[in-house]
Amino acid sequence: MLVGQIASTTLTLFNIYAPNGYDPDFWTEISSLLTTKADGRVIFGGDFNAVPQPSLDRKASGDSSGTPSGYPQDASLESFMLDHSLVDAWRLHHPGDRDFTFFSNPHHSYSRIDLFLVSLSTMPLIPTSSIGDITWSDHAPISMTLSIPSYTPAWSWRLNSSLLHKPEHILELQQQLRDYFLENDSPTLSPTTLWLAHKTVIRGHLIQLGSRLKKQKLASLVSLTKDLSKWETLNKLSPSDALTAQIKTIRTAIRQLLGEDAARSLAWSKRTYFEFANKSHTLLASKLRNQTRSKHITGARDGEGVLHTSPATVNKLFTSYFQTLYNHSPTHVSDSIPLGQSIDRFLS
Template identity: 40%
Template sequence: MTCRSSSYVPADLQLLSHNVRGLNVPEKRSRLLRDLRSSRVSVALLQETHFRSGMAPALKDSYYPMGFFSNYTLSKSRGAAILISRDVPFMVEAELTDEGGRYVFVRGSILDKIYTFASIYLPNKKQHSCLARILRVLESFQQGITVIAGDFNVTLEPQLDSSTGSTTTPAHVLRSMRRSLHDHRLVDLWRALHPTERDYSFFSPVHLKHTRIDYFFIHCHNFALANSIEIAATTWSDHAPLHLKLQSPLMIPRDRQWRLNVSLLEDPPIRAELHAVLEHFFKENITTDVPISTIWEAHKAVIRGFFISKGTARKKLRDEERRTTMSNIRALEL
């Protein structure tokens, strides 16, 4: 146990929820999978895939080989999906889909923990009756730690979750939805961790209004597992993705094996600097009292340190540019 704790560190489950507004176009599927890889998403819960039952294109790659889909039988609309990364040792126990394309549930284990993941897409009318029906089905299916994500097409707290502070959703619909969530002891994670903040996941060009209608829910007794949740920038879909970090039984090596980023060798200034570093190293260290084999092994460490330094600097610059771009996009949205 001591060896394990010293060699490994805890790893969060990185969950994403995103209304993708249709994935029948190959470029959109490729873009989604690239985004999932770059964000190191463990489990992706998607809505509005728009796959028609019996005619659905493939949505997987070597990084996300496992997928569960609920496709509408009548048209290319609705649809929900759950994708699981190859880095997550998820053992499937059961899955449940809806012929109406409103939800998909999957239950399984990650090491010694049981998880139930649910991706839900509610209609834009009578959301309360649809939610109540789905939660009743989920109640008999779920086990362990249940994570619910989806587009609910409603602002549960219009005063905070709408840029106008109001909603056209009937009051009885909101009351019924809140009651259903309360009866099932479900917590709106973003609002719980951002109690007074305003942020939005969707902009309606028709009503010229920003709203937060995309959610992550978890049972109240598992609320402490949530480390953070953020609404990201809206990019290629009309909804913003939500990112949730959840404590998990996963562990990762404290020190990962280093691999050379070969793209650094293609950079002429870096090659020139490396040549100068090695020239200086050998000039300072080749002496008659030090075996040449020792100098040779030492020079390998110098090369490794040089490339680690350059690779880290390049990654920091790239991450900073990405954060700045996303921050600018979010500022324009708000």
């Protein structure tokens, strides 16, 4: 359980992994936490090993009617949701639809046991929710959008070294460099300016190359995901060994594409630790940055004593305070005038 604030909105987040079988003590403990510790808007997410509506959220092998009986843990989940006024975010966005997040190979059955349960006050902040395809494991990813006002951090470009792993990319960059210096080198242009400008030009080309490759990879992932979704849908309607084999083939292709990102991240991590492990550099800066974050100012009071937690308002309060503190112009009337006079005497 995590209680905190995002842009002045108080949230309580629960990460749930429920027992496989019927366990009323588990839900009693979660209920106690919810009633005594939770604050603000509540969001539950995880593997509940139960479904809210068995008739819609379970499908056994060969079942076409879609009306399987529920399990005791399903009843416990339903009672928990009613007692605490929690709603199933995906079901509210997709009433009457049938989709599943888990496939049991031994039983050849589908179920929707991975859920987002939210309080009624949270639902207006959730415009969308969706269920992905089962790729890496026997569970499908689930996602939802939480619309909370936030600030977009500044973007800092960094060279993607994987662009230099393929010979065709290196040849392309070499040609770009040759063209740049041939077209721009002239007696009227200083070597310093020529050199500094080439960095911007080649960076733009690297960004363009990375964007093109990213689009190509994304197109492949989208195509494979669509194929996977199609075969998954057919397998959900009528499971068979042939469909299962086709699904496994597509999953392997998806994992290979996603594995490239994982390999790049791992290589970057190894390189960082090899180069800076014994130096006062990136790793030390990261530690210091974490200390700075731990001292982050989350709220400030204005002149009337009212507490403000919005980042924009806190910034304005500090700006106003220091503008007043250091404004020692002749026309400024403030209690800080003696301080300004003292500063003038010291400087003179």
